[in-house]
Amino acid sequence: MKLGYFPGCSLESSAREYNESLQAVAPLLDLELCEVPDWNCCGATAAHSLNHKLALALPARTLALAERAGFDELLVPCSACYSRLAATRRDLLANEALRQEITSIIELDYVGSTKVVSVVDVLGRAAPTIRAKASVPFLRKVACYYGCYLTRPASLTTCARPEDPQEMEAIVASAGATPLDWAFKIDCCGAALSVSRTATVAELAGRIVADAAERGAEALVVACPLCHTNLDLRRPAIERHRGVSYALPVLYITQLVGLALGLSERALGLHRHHVPVRFAPGAAAPAAAPKEN
Amino acid sequence: MPRIGVFICHCGENIGATVDAAAVAKAAGELPGVVHAVDYKYMCSDPGQNLIKEAIREKKLTGVVVGACSPRMHEPTFRRACAEAGLNAFLCEMANLREHCSWVHEKLPETTEKAIDLVRVMVEKVKRNRPLFPINVPITKTALVLGGGIAGIQAALDIANAGHPVVLVEREASIGGHMAQLSETFPTLDCSQCILTPRMVEVAQHPNIRLYTYSELESLEGFIGNFKAVIRKKARGIDEATCTGCGACIQKCPTKKIPSEFNAHLGHRTAIYVPFPQAVPNKPVIDRAHCTYYRTGKCKLCERVCPTKALRYDQEDLLVEVAVGAVVVATGYEVKGTDFFPEYGYGRYKDVITGLQFERLASASGPTLGAIRRPSDGQVPETVVFIACAGSRDPAKGLHYCSKICCMYTAKHAMLYKHKVHHGRPYVFYMDIRAGGKMYEEFVRRAIEEDQVSYIRGRVSRIYEKNGKLIVKGVDTLLNSRPVEIAADLVVLATAMVPQPDAEALAQKMKISYDGDRFLNEAHPKLRPVEMNTAGIFVAGACQAPKDIPETVAQASGAASKVIGLFSKDELSREPVVAVVNRTAPPLFSTCVGCFLCETACPYQAIEREEIKDRNGNVLKTVARVNQGVCQGCGTCVALCRSKSIDLQGFTNEQVFAELVAL
Numbered sequence: 001m002k003l004g005y006f007p008g009c010s011l012e013s014s015a016r017e018y019n020e021s022l023q024a025v026a027p028l029l030d031l032e033l034c035e036v037p038d039w040n041c042c043g044a045t046a047a048h049s050l051n052h053k054l055a056l057a058l059p060a061r062t063l064a065l066a067e068r069a070g071f072d073e074l075l076v077p078c079s080a081c082y083s084r085l086a087a088t089r090r091d092l093l094a095n096e097a098l099r100q101e102i103t104s105i106i107e108l109d110y111v112g113s114t115k116v117v118s119v120v121d122v123l124g125r126a127a128p129t130i131r132a133k134a135s136v137p138f139l140r141k142v143a144c145y146y147g148c149y150l151t152r153p154a155s156l157t158t159c160a161r162p163e164d165p166q167e168m169e170a171i172v173a174s175a176g177a178t179p180l181d182w183a184f185k186i187d188c189c190g191a192a193l194s195v196s197r198t199a200t201v202a203e204l205a206g207r208i209v210a211d212a213a214e215r216g217a218e219a220l221v222v223a224c225p226l227c228h229t230n231l232d233l234r235r236p237a238i239e240r241h242r243g244v245s246y247a248l249p250v251l252y253i254t255q256l257v258g259l260a261l262g263l264s265e266r267a268l269g270l271h272r273h274h275v276p277v278r279f280a281p282g283a284a285a286p287a288a289a290p291k292e293n
Numbered sequence: 294m295p296r297i298g299v300f301i302c303h304c305g306e307n308i309g310a311t312v313d314a315a316a317v318a319k320a321a322g323e324l325p326g327v328v329h330a331v332d333y334k335y336m337c338s339d340p341g342q343n344l345i346k347e348a349i350r351e352k353k354l355t356g357v358v359v360g361a362c363s364p365r366m367h368e369p370t371f372r373r374a375c376a377e378a379g380l381n382a383f384l385c386e387m388a389n390l391r392e393h394c395s396w397v398h399e400k401l402p403e404t405t406e407k408a409i410d411l412v413r414v415m416v417e418k419v420k421r422n423r424p425l426f427p428i429n430v431p432i433t434k435t436a437l438v439l440g441g442g443i444a445g446i447q448a449a450l451d452i453a454n455a456g457h458p459v460v461l462v463e464r465e466a467s468i469g470g471h472m473a474q475l476s477e478t479f480p481t482l483d484c485s486q487c488i489l490t491p492r493m494v495e496v497a498q499h500p501n502i503r504l505y506t507y508s509e510l511e512s513l514e515g516f517i518g519n520f521k522a523v524i525r526k527k528a529r530g531i532d533e534a535t536c537t538g539c540g541a542c543i544q545k546c547p548t549k550k551i552p553s554e555f556n557a558h559l560g561h562r563t564a565i566y567v568p569f570p571q572a573v574p575n576k577p578v579i580d581r582a583h584c585t586y587y588r589t590g591k592c593k594l595c596e597r598v599c600p601t602k603a604l605r606y607d608q609e610d611l612l613v614e615v616a617v618g619a620v621v622v623a624t625g626y627e628v629k630g631t632d633f634f635p636e637y638g639y640g641r642y643k644d645v646i647t648g649l650q651f652e653r654l655a656s657a658s659g660p661t662l663g664a665i666r667r668p669s670d671g672q673v674p675e676t677v678v679f680i681a682c683a684g685s686r687d688p689a690k691g692l693h694y695c696s697k698i699c700c701m702y703t704a705k706h707a708m709l710y711k712h713k714v715h716h717g718r719p720y721v722f723y724m725d726i727r728a729g730g731k732m733y734e735e736f737v738r739r740a741i742e743e744d745q746v747s748y749i750r751g752r753v754s755r756i757y758e759k760n761g762k763l764i765v766k767g768v769d770t771l772l773n774s775r776p777v778e779i780a781a782d783l784v785v786l787a788t789a790m791v792p793q794p795d796a797e798a799l800a801q802k803m804k805i806s807y808d809g810d811r812f813l814n815e816a817h818p819k820l821r822p823v824e825m826n827t828a829g830i831f832v833a834g835a836c837q838a839p840k841d842i843p844e845t846v847a848q849a850s851g852a853a854s855k856v857i858g859l860f861s862k863d864e865l866s867r868e869p870v871v872a873v874v875n876r877t878a879p880p881l882f883s884t885c886v887g888c889f890l891c892e893t894a895c896p897y898q899a900i901e902r903e904e905i906k907d908r909n910g911n912v913l914k915t916v917a918r919v920n921q922g923v924c925q926g927c928g929t930c931v932a933l934c935r936s937k938s939i940d941l942q943g944f945t946n947e948q949v950f951a952e953l954v955a956l
Contacts, residue, residue, distance in 0.1 A: 154689060163755075164635030181641075183757030183764070211759075 004071030017269025137176025442470020444834025451853030517829030530579030560660030674782030
């Protein structure tokens with residue numbers, strides 16, 4: 001199946017391994033990712049807290065380019081990008097005058113034929129394939145962490161139970177993992193405060209890591225680059241703040257699926273994490289694949 | 294020659310500010326057949342009506358057109374005025390210059406033009422009006438009350454005490470409804486069962502009340518004064534006349550672990566059971582889905598222990614037909630279960646319960662005999678969190694409305710808990726405290742001030758279990774506006790009040806209207822609060838909207854008084870807007886050819902077959918005839934009749950075509 005693909009800025013920088021693992025997993029699930037030509041930044045928090053039209057025009061341009069390229073669906077792995085693109089599509093379709101204004105700003109037409117989908121949407125559909133092809137089932141307890149944007153606002157997402165989502169649980173279960181019932185799966189990780197107020201992030205992300213660890217999770221599973229940053233990169237701050245150290249790796253859901261499909265740690269970018277991806281000897285260690293390079 | 298009078302009303306500024314009423318009257322005066330045309334500020338006032346009466350007498354009018362508001366508003370007024378002046382009431386028509394013209398257009402010359410058009414149309418119609426006479430139909434002076442909760446009980450007793458027979462239908466094995474489940478009632482803290490059970494007994498013993506429990510309405514046909522209801526009396530599995538209610542069968546029943554509906558699933562019952570000790574009637578029913586005999590073909594232990602041999606395993610549902618003149622719908626409500634709330638554990642945590650479950654915990658007849666013990670391990674909870682507005686006033690949950698009773702019963706719950714567990718710590722999360730009602734605000738203040746219940750203004754975002762405690766995460770929006778976390782032993786959700794799960798199906802069965810939340814729609818939210826739009830059907834209690842016991846009882850008595858008022862007459866007068874099949878001289882008798890397409894088309898089964906016979910009794914022709922008592926004047930048969938033999942009185946084809954031609 002052919003999908004338009006908008007990696008967004010973070011998948012080219014801080015979340016390279018999300019991109020690498022997604023690209024590695026896609027062909028095994030019969031997905032062909034076609035990057036939108038000449039895409040641009042979605043504007044993220046910066047645009048929509050400063051200028052409403054800019055916040056619409058930036059995602060609209062990417063959407064228009066995807067539409068022009070003829071994609072029915074546009075895969076947006078980053079949760080913030082996903083939220084901005086989906087919100088822009090909804091707002092433009094609901095207001096014809098606004099749509100005309102924004103399309104004249106970006107000098108591209110956009111009628112809304114391209115839908116915005118998340119990695120969780122796409123992997124959810126592929127769950128039967130994952131189950132069938134999982135040669136190295138990921139037989140571990142994991143805590144699926146959604147963060148804010150993947151399920152909310154409820155009017156924007158496809159999530160059936162925004163307050164207690166189950167979509168990631170279904171995907172990791174198809175890869176052999178045991179999803180845990182835990183308390184913080186939709187709590188905020190601190191998001192962009194990662195840069196400006198690290199102490200706040202240490203508190204917020206710390207609660208998430210602590211609850212998952214206390215409930216016996218062997219990994220946190222995420223589908224958002226910023227969540228990953230706060231739970232992984234900010235781990236030293238969390239540990240200092242709580243006075244506890246946690247050996248709890250944070251996996252992108254694509255990495256977990258990739259491990260189950262038998263891909264190598266290197267191909268999935270596990271070596272890029274700050275919290276080492278190491279598991280206690282258990283039912284199934286991640287595939288001891290041959291080191292590349 | 295017709296002599297028509299036209300009367301144009303200004304309706305103060307409602308019409309007068311937009312439409313040039315004098316110009317309309319002047320133009321109307323020039324229409325052929327119009328002999329009198331005036332305008333007046335308030336035509337519905339006494340002087341206005343006198344204008345009409347005087348003109349009828351002086352100008353010998355043969356028809357009247359009043360250009361004013363909607364006929365829904367004042368047609369009866371003007372028709373009565375005409376009748377008083379000696380003109381047949383049905384020779385009076387209204388042109389709606391307000392809702393159809395002045396209210397929906399700007400002040401423009403075209404608006405006055407349109408008003409003139411509307412008047413001209415009605416002048417052409419009224420020229421073709423014939424005198425009509427109201428149809429009298431007899432009234433069956435028996436009432437059907439659906440639902441045996443406090444609303445149905447009150448309505449049934451009031452009607453029965455006025456001397457009219459009442460058929461009371463209750464779906465469960467006993468009457469009593471939710472009120473029988475409650476512990477104490479606000480704001481007086483008197484025992485719910487203690488005040489209810491005497492009423493239940495009164496119902497059972499009342500000579501005018503026929504009680505059908507474990508029964509449901511199967512169908513309802515007919516119209517005001519003349520309904521035909523079919524009641525499905527579900528098979529109890531026992532012979533009620535023989536059973537003495539001794540309870541031996543219940544004691545011996547081996548299937549004991551069925552969640553008790555009466556105890557809101559906190560306790561157990563047997564497969565043959567009465568819902569609660571004070572049940573009326575005190576005769577058990579067999580729950581066939583759980584009974585060992587019905588599932589496996591073996592057991593019949595109850596039959597062996599029954600001293601009067603009252604068991605009837607092969608009993609079948611019985612359909613009973615009753616003729617009634619009025620119906621009171623009092624089918625009540627349900628509360629949302631804890632499984633409706635993903636953020637509160639989706640029903641996973643045993644110690645997150647609904648308000649109704651707390652009632653059973655606090656009730657002396659409940660599973661803990663009135664001791665506050667949490668369901669998971671039977672421990673007395675040290676910290677209890679009550680969450681008001683669980684689901685209510687929450688558009689994200691699809692329930693926009695306020696459930697109205699939760700503020701009060703939550704205060705009551707916190708108080709009852711504090712009275713029973715003196716060292717306990719009750720917390721209440723709330724949005725607003727809505728305590729409108731006699732002694733209600735004082736009651737809430739008592740909970741806060743005397744019983745030291747901690748009220749926290751804010752909502753709860755999540756409940757999760759940790760180390761045997763329920764962590765309640767919420768926010769205190771007052772003072773410092775800080776997130777709060779309380780480690781609770783028991784959480785009580787004041788879950789939203791919703792209609793019965795099959796409320797929609799019942800409303801469709803009875804052809805009565807309901808709103809987007811599936812509550813029944815009263816005829817007018819202010820001025821006709823107990824009537825439904827369907828004549829002869831009345832409403833009481835929480836099936837119409839969330840309400841507490843005092844309000845429910847008041848509405849039930851209101852509905853009963855409407856029924857009694859209806860039954861105070863022997864005959865009902867109906868508007869003669871009904872279809873008629875023409876009759877002509879022999880040998881044709883009627884242009885009806887007897888195809889009876891009308892019979893299949895009629896939604897009300899109003900078409901009958903009439904055999905036209907000669908003196909010797911030989912059938913010459915079979916033609917259609919309309920039962921005027923049943924016909925609702927919808928006109929479907931008129932549109933379908935191939936030989937144009939049916940017409941609708943008051944809206945004949947001739948009249949309607951004349952209106953169109955005049956446009």
